[in-house]
Amino acid sequence: MVTASPRTILHVDLDAFFASVEQRDDPSLRGKPVVVGGSARRGVVAAASYEARAFGVFSAMSMAEALRRCPHAIVVRHHMDRYAEASRQFFRILDDFSPEVEALSFDEGFLDLTGSERLLGAPRDVGTRIKQRVRAELSLVASVGVAPHKFAAKIASDIDKPDGLRVVGPGELIGFLQPLPVSRLFGVGEVTGETLRSMGLTTIGDVARYPEAALVARLGPALGPMLAGLARGEDARSVEPERAPVSIGHQETFEHDLCERGDLEVVLLHQLDRVAERLRRAELRATVVGVIVKHDAASNGPGFRQLTRRQTLSDPTSDAAVLVRAAASLLDQFDIDDRPGRRVRLLGGFAAGLEARQAPRQLALDEATRARGERLGDTLDRLRDKFGAAVVRRAVHLDDED
Numbered sequence: 001m002v003t004a005s006p007r008t009i010l011h012v013d014l015d016a017f018f019a020s021v022e023q024r025d026d027p028s029l030r031g032k033p034v035v036v037g038g039s040a041r042r043g044v045v046a047a048a049s050y051e052a053r054a055f056g057v058f059s060a061m062s063m064a065e066a067l068r069r070c071p072h073a074i075v076v077r078h079h080m081d082r083y084a085e086a087s088r089q090f091f092r093i094l095d096d097f098s099p100e101v102e103a104l105s106f107d108e109g110f111l112d113l114t115g116s117e118r119l120l121g122a123p124r125d126v127g128t129r130i131k132q133r134v135r136a137e138l139s140l141v142a143s144v145g146v147a148p149h150k151f152a153a154k155i156a157s158d159i160d161k162p163d164g165l166r167v168v169g170p171g172e173l174i175g176f177l178q179p180l181p182v183s184r185l186f187g188v189g190e191v192t193g194e195t196l197r198s199m200g201l202t203t204i205g206d207v208a209r210y211p212e213a214a215l216v217a218r219l220g221p222a223l224g225p226m227l228a229g230l231a232r233g234e235d236a237r238s239v240e241p242e243r244a245p246v247s248i249g250h251q252e253t254f255e256h257d258l259c260e261r262g263d264l265e266v267v268l269l270h271q272l273d274r275v276a277e278r279l280r281r282a283e284l285r286a287t288v289v290g291v292i293v294k295h296d297a298a299s300n301g302p303g304f305r306q307l308t309r310r311q312t313l314s315d316p317t318s319d320a321a322v323l324v325r326a327a328a329s330l331l332d333q334f335d336i337d338d339r340p341g342r343r344v345r346l347l348g349g350f351a352a353g354l355e356a357r358q359a360p361r362q363l364a365l366d367e368a369t370r371a372r373g374e375r376l377g378d379t380l381d382r383l384r385d386k387f388g389a390a391v392v393r394r395a396v397h398l399d400d401e402d
């Protein structure tokens with residue numbers, strides 16, 4: 001088996017994030033069982049302070065059940081804007097330690113520290129410094145795990161919560177994982193956990209020692225090999241920082257080939273309207289508009305031809321009308337009519353040469369941060385729109401690892 005050289009992955013996770021922000025911002029809540037939700041008496045628990053957890057209150061629980069278990073809990077309505085601001089500050093700190101930061105949610109991320117020891121110091125010291133900065137700048141508490149891969153790093157940050165710091169070196173990996181219950185395996189929920197236990201497998205070590213073929217036969221060709229690999233301490237997933245998109249576009253393949261200019265313009269109108277919406281949501285502008293055309297197969301030609309034409313705009317824009325006008329004029333550059341090989345099988349409109357709406361000249365400096373901010377912003381929009389009983393589960397998933 002080929003073994004990659006050891007990596008150093010650090011996982012940081014804020015402790016009881018939403019509830020801790022509430023306690024930070026309202027001193028009267030400190031030391032008390034705090035439950036964050038959408039409304040006081042209905043709905044689902046989005047987050048619970050450690051004081052509330054002591055009474056068996058957890059994320060995703062119904063508020064009614066939470067109040068039955070902890071009648072004196074203080075129910076606080078969520079403040080998404082505060083969580084978003086804290087999240088931005090949190091990732092700004094992480095960005096100071098590595099260009100390779102992958103955001104998993106508002107309050108947790110992976111950093112790849114491989115090879116950075118000479119620059120940043122030992123991984124344990126990096127973890128300590130991140131924790132110190134989070135405490136000093138955010139008045140929040142972070143837990144940190146360091147391990148040779150993501151799977152173990154995430155467990156390591158969780159295992160000593162709250163205020164944890166656990167480093168698992170390459171030589172300690174197997175010994176760290178094997179005694180843990182199978183529920184710690186990534187991808188094992190209640191059902192799979194029950195299946196594993198019915199097979200007599202209660203720890204990760206049990207899974208590692210079990211014949212892989214038998215595991216695959218029982219759990220299937222996707223989950224079986226994945227769990228076997230994780231149990232043996234293998235996880236090749238890399239840390240994947242968000243990058244700003246290079247272009248935003250939509251394209252469609254038609255059931256019946258098109259050749260009428262009016263039809264094509266209508267399609268472009270719809271596509272670029274959606275493109276413009278995505279630009280605005282991402283706080284970006286396009287400096288280039290493009291059109292992609294794939295023709296049908298000509299009776300005597302070499303098959304489908306796909307062509308792209310693009311135009312630079314005089315002013316960057318996220319205005320659908322401007323994009324559509326430019327795209328429609330680009331149609332002139334294609335040879336489209338009702339003959340084989342000239343009809344349109346696929347049409348797409350896209351925006352490229354993207355730059356930030358606010359600070360166009362600084363895009364290169366912080367595009368990764370910006371892209372992540374967009375994604376977090378979108379998530380926040382959805383939460384804000386839907387922070388009702390059923391959909392609170394989305395919020396809960398964001399916080400249910402701590």
Ligand SMILES: [Mg+2]
Nearest residue numbers: 013014107402
């Ligand atoms: Mg957390």
